[in-house]
Amino acid sequence: MAVLMDGKNSWEIDLMMLHSELLFREYAASTTEVYMRVTKDFLEFTDKDILYMSKQDIIRYLDFLLQDRGESENTILVKLNALEFFFEEVMNMEITKNITKYKRQEGGRIVTIDELSLLLASIPKRERILFKTILEVGKHPKEVLEYKVQDLESREEGWFLRGHKIKKELAKEMIDYTEQNEIEGYIFGIQEKKMHVTNVYLLLRKYTKEFLGEQLTLSELRHSVALEFWRKGKKEEMMEYIGNKSMASIKQWYKKRGILLED
CATH class of the missing domain: 1.10.443.10 (Intergrase catalytic core)
Structure with a gap:
């Protein structure tokens, strides 16, 4: 696991920044909880320093959710949305841009x-x-x-x-x-x-x-x-x-x- 010299996770501060940004934008408590949980799960799954992460890491994680955890496409969309917020709004990185594999296809779908x-x-x-x-x-x-x-x-x-x-x-x-x-x-x-x-x-x-x-x-x-x-x-x-x-x-x-x- 990527760690700092003091033994803390290298992305612990980034999670704190995410939490602060969600609070600043007055996101609902339930949304904040979901975004924090999803982002932490992704970072633990990838086990890399954020600076070395790529779009393929995002796709690999989402594929894992779909194929190994058996999560629904809608759940994966929510998690992709959380990761987009983290990387684009907090980290100012573009590795989540143009990931269309999990986006809704033409014709739509039915919400359960x-x-x-x-x-x-x-x-x-x-x-x-x-x-x-x-x-x-x-x-x-x-x-x-x-x-x-x-x-x-x-x-x-x-x-x-x-x-x-x-x-x-x-x-x-x-x-x-x-x-x-x-x-x-x-x-x-x-x-x-x-x-x-x-x-x-x-x-x-x-x-x-x-x-x-x-x-x-x-x-x-x-x-x-x-x-x-x-x-x-x-x-x-x-x-x-x-x-x-x-x-x-x-x-x-x-x-x-x-x-x-x-x-």
């Missing part, structure tokens, strides 16, 4: 429900409730941003948001959030004003890149949720949720991403 849960669990409360609401009611973000506190109501059949039934868990999160922040108007407002829809897409790009390793669209996330309808045999609900009345078109969308929907 576990990955979606990870994303929602990792982001701030307001954004978590916002994205959960968009995915649950299946409406365009512009419509969801119109929702106000008084639109949430309890009925005998359950909780409803402007006539759309939502899960009790989401309703409770929404109530706790609005009460804690003394919100009386728009649920997802900014200083009592309605959030602009552009912010939704910017936040989505930011957090999917940060926690899933790549920028994803609401359509891609919705299709992940819709796949659960299919697995439960709820084809009509699936078409209604996606907003596409053509099952042939829906099947083609999934086929391009490597998933065959068979009757």
Whole structure:
């Protein structure tokens, strides 16, 4: 193992620099933990002085994760993202540039429900409730941003948001959030004003890149949720949720991403 004269790892100071940079940029605690763990694992795996590392060391490490540890492509994307931050932003090295082997191929992929849960669990409360609401009611973000506190109501059949039934868990999160922040108007407002829809897409790009390793669209996330309808045999609900009345078109969308929907 590469060590300094005093016996410490030669990259220990570099890890401290990484930690300081993540804190300075106000990265979430969970992201900081992941980036630190990934970088340390890579440095221990490579066992070289950082100045002598190359792009091939990065590729060899990622291949090891895929082939020997059996990690998913998405997990590897997250780890590549962490290494890109470390080398490009902290060390000012370009050995992670243009590593396209693990990048998403044309046609995209399907985010798993576990990955979606990870994303929602990792982001701030307001954004978590916002994205959960968009995915649950299946409406365009512009419509969801119109929702106000008084639109949430309890009925005998359950909780409803402007006539759309939502899960009790989401309703409770929404109530706790609005009460804690003394919100009386728009649920997802900014200083009592309605959030602009552009912010939704910017936040989505930011957090999917940060926690899933790549920028994803609401359509891609919705299709992940819709796949659960299919697995439960709820084809009509699936078409209604996606907003596409053509099952042939829906099947083609999934086929391009490597998933065959068979009757």
